[in-house]
Amino acid sequence: MAFLPGAARRLCSLFLCLSLSTLLVRAATRRHEWEVSYQFKSPDCVRKLSATINGQTPGPAIRATQGDTVEVKVRNSLLTENLAIHWHGIRQIGTPWADGTEGVTQCPILPGDTFTYAFVVDRPGTYMYHAHYGMQRSAGLYGVIVVAAAPGGAEPFAYDDEHDVLLNDWWHNSTYELAAGLVSVPMVWVGEPHSLLINGRGKFNCSAALPGTCNATSPECATPVFAVVPGKTYRFRIASVTSLSALNFEIEGHEMTVVEADGHYVKPFVVKNLNIYSGETYSVLIKADQDPNRNYWLASNVVSREPATPTGTAILSYNGDRASPATTPPTGPAWNDTMYRFRQSVATVAHPAHVELPPPRADRTILLLNTQNKIDGRIKWALNGVSFTLPHTPYLVALKRGLLGTFDQRPPPETYAHQGYDVYSPPPNPNATVSDGLYRLQFGSVVDVVLQNANMLAPNKSETHPWHLHGHDFWVLGYGIGRFDPTVHPASYNLKDPILKNTVAVHPYGWTALRFKGDNPGVWAFHCHIEAHFFMGMGVVFEEGIHRVANLPPEIMGCGETKGGH
Numbered sequence: 311m312a313f314l315p316g317a318a319r320r321l322c323s324l325f326l327c328l329s330l331s332t333l334l335v336r337a338a339t340r341r342h343e344w345e346v347s348y349q350f351k352s353p354d355c356v357r358k359l360s361a362t363i364n365g366q367t368p369g370p371a372i373r374a375t376q377g378d379t380v381e382v383k384v385r386n387s388l389l390t391e392n393l394a395i396h397w398h399g400i401r402q403i404g405t406p407w408a409d410g411t412e413g414v415t416q417c418p419i420l421p422g423d424t425f426t427y428a429f430v431v432d433r434p435g436t437y438m439y440h441a442h443y444g445m446q447r448s449a450g451l452y453g454v455i456v457v458a459a460a461p462g463g464a465e466p467f468a469y470d471d472e473h474d475v476l477l478n479d480w481w482h483n484s485t486y487e488l489a490a491g492l493v494s495v496p497m498v499w500v501g502e503p504h505s506l507l508i509n510g511r512g513k514f515n516c517s518a519a520l521p522g523t524c525n526a527t528s529p530e531c532a533t534p535v536f537a538v539v540p541g542k543t544y545r546f547r548i549a550s551v552t553s554l555s556a557l558n559f560e561i562e563g564h565e566m567t568v569v570e571a572d573g574h575y576v577k578p579f580v581v582k583n584l585n586i587y588s589g590e591t592y593s594v595l596i597k598a599d600q601d602p603n604r605n606y607w608l609a610s611n612v613v614s615r616e617p618a619t620p621t622g623t624a625i626l627s628y629n630g631d632r633a634s635p636a637t638t639p640p641t642g643p644a645w646n647d648t649m650y651r652f653r654q655s656v657a658t659v660a661h662p663a664h665v666e667l668p669p670p671r672a673d674r675t676i677l678l679l680n681t682q683n684k685i686d687g688r689i690k691w692a693l694n695g696v697s698f699t700l701p702h703t704p705y706l707v708a709l710k711r712g713l714l715g716t717f718d719q720r721p722p723p724e725t726y727a728h729q730g731y732d733v734y735s736p737p738p739n740p741n742a743t744v745s746d747g748l749y750r751l752q753f754g755s756v757v758d759v760v761l762q763n764a765n766m767l768a769p770n771k772s773e774t775h776p777w778h779l780h781g782h783d784f785w786v787l788g789y790g791i792g793r794f795d796p797t798v799h800p801a802s803y804n805l806k807d808p809i810l811k812n813t814v815a816v817h818p819y820g821w822t823a824l825r826f827k828g829d830n831p832g833v834w835a836f837h838c839h840i841e842a843h844f845f846m847g848m849g850v851v852f853e854e855g856i857h858r859v860a861n862l863p864p865e866i867m868g869c870g871e872t873k874g875g876h
């Protein structure tokens with residue numbers, strides 16, 4: 311369907327019109343109809359009740375071109391379970407109610423109900439979607455979104471063909487078991503995953519599974535094969551939807567050139583393997599220039615936590631056969647080599663021809679100390695001593711309709727007692743609380759957030775947290791290890807070519823500084839993308855420009871408090 315949107319038409323001057331229409335003339339609506347239901351699947355050869363889209367996990371890839379509208383009609387056939395689906399990396403400019411974040415931007419879709427998400431994919435790049443209700447993502451509800459550059463919008467690299475690589479970790483326990491364990495006293499931790507999946511497939515050792523539950527020859531767990539033609543260059547679009555694991559991805563015998571991160575072009579750099587955190591996407595280029603008479607492993611390994619899960623594998627095939635290479639799959643770098651991963655983070659900067667300069671200074675700086683705390687006997691994650699909990703009335707509805715009694719009106723703290731704070735042995739914080747308060751931002755203001763990591767409750771332990779911001783990309787201004795000092799470290803910020811991202815790691819005992827503009831009317835979650843951590847309170851919420859949000863679709867309402875304004 312070719313059309314020129316009304317706004318663009320109005321902008322047209324005689325001269326501009328030609329170029330605008332070449333850019334927009336192909337804007338199309340990509341329509342999908344999804345039925346979400348539980349089905350028995352064997353992604354790693356072990357049968358498990360999995361949340362599927364049209365009978366599949368992972369769900370279908372969404373492919374579109376920059377400027378297209380994506381419309382997904384979702385029917386919840388989970389029978390006894392609510393649902394919400396988030397379009398991770400899509401900023402939802404003008405459609406904040408389509409963000410798919412239960413409790414923040416919408417009421418959940420009830421069993422039997424249908425909800426249509428519609429939004430514009432305004433930038434090319436690699437993104438993902440996943441369930442955003444409780445810990446539902448871990449049940450198998452996710453997939454990739456690939457947005458091609460608009461015709462004429464050339465990318466700063468070339469390739470012959472491309473492949474999608476969706477990385478995940480997988481438990482045989484149900485989502486309910488995992489979630490109930492986390493809120494039990496004493497807590498039952500989710501533990502390390504049973505398998506690592508590549509494009510939804512892995513291989514559990516059937517001799518370790520319960521009798522009758524594992525079928526090593528099921529086609530559902532056949533090792534994925536990525537075909538290449540000798541001499542050609544491939545773009546691998548890699549996305550991680552893990553619930554817990556930080557991963558290292560390697561293609562045996564093939565170096566990778568990193569060219570895209572979270573939908574932004576990267577100043578190319580070459581790696582032997584790629585560290586990727588939950589919620590991140592990368593594109594890498596590889597050249598099929600090795601001996602074509604054999605196959606090679608694709609390997610995914612756990613890093614940052616002590617691994618207890620076998621390597622996830624797939625096959626790179628030069629001649630189309632599915633034979634496993636005779637070699638041992640790569641095992642990746644040492645899991646606890648933090649500096650190895652830190653250096654890759656620092657190396658990820660904007661492509662010289664695609665730098666978008668950040669505003670030179672911030673209007674507001676929020677320092678967020680990430681700690682583990684015990685609250686009422688339960689282990690929680692807290693930011694500046696406040697552990698996040700979702701309200702029953704979605705913020706977007708509550709704020710738009712003035713239902714201010716539905717959540718804590720005290721804003722969470724902007725900072726913590728950082729002077730002299732020892733991140734390696736933090737003081738106990740027995741006064742940590744649980745709250746559903748949020749940060750309200752001046753519309754259009756520039757906000758710096760500095761994430762400060764610290765030791766956990768257990769001694770000598772600090773882990774990597776991938777923080778994801780909805781509704782925006784942020785500039786990554788800097789990383790450090792140790793305590794962030796607001797009087798010292800901002801001087802070393804990269805204001806020259808910082809990458810824009812939507813997910814970024816804060817390394818063990820480290821800090822990460824980011825900057826964004828609060829210019830997208832709506833209410834937006836910002837949280838650790840480790841599913842269990844968000845569930846345990848590791849998140850905050852920002853509101854900006856609520857009065858500029860257009861009338862909300864009634865379909866997002868109906869839960870919690872429903873009275874009130876207009």
Ligand code: C2O
Binds near residue numbers: 396835
């Ligand atoms: Cu991909 Cu709020 O998450």
Ligand code: CU
Binds near residue numbers: 774
């Ligand atoms: Cu975390």
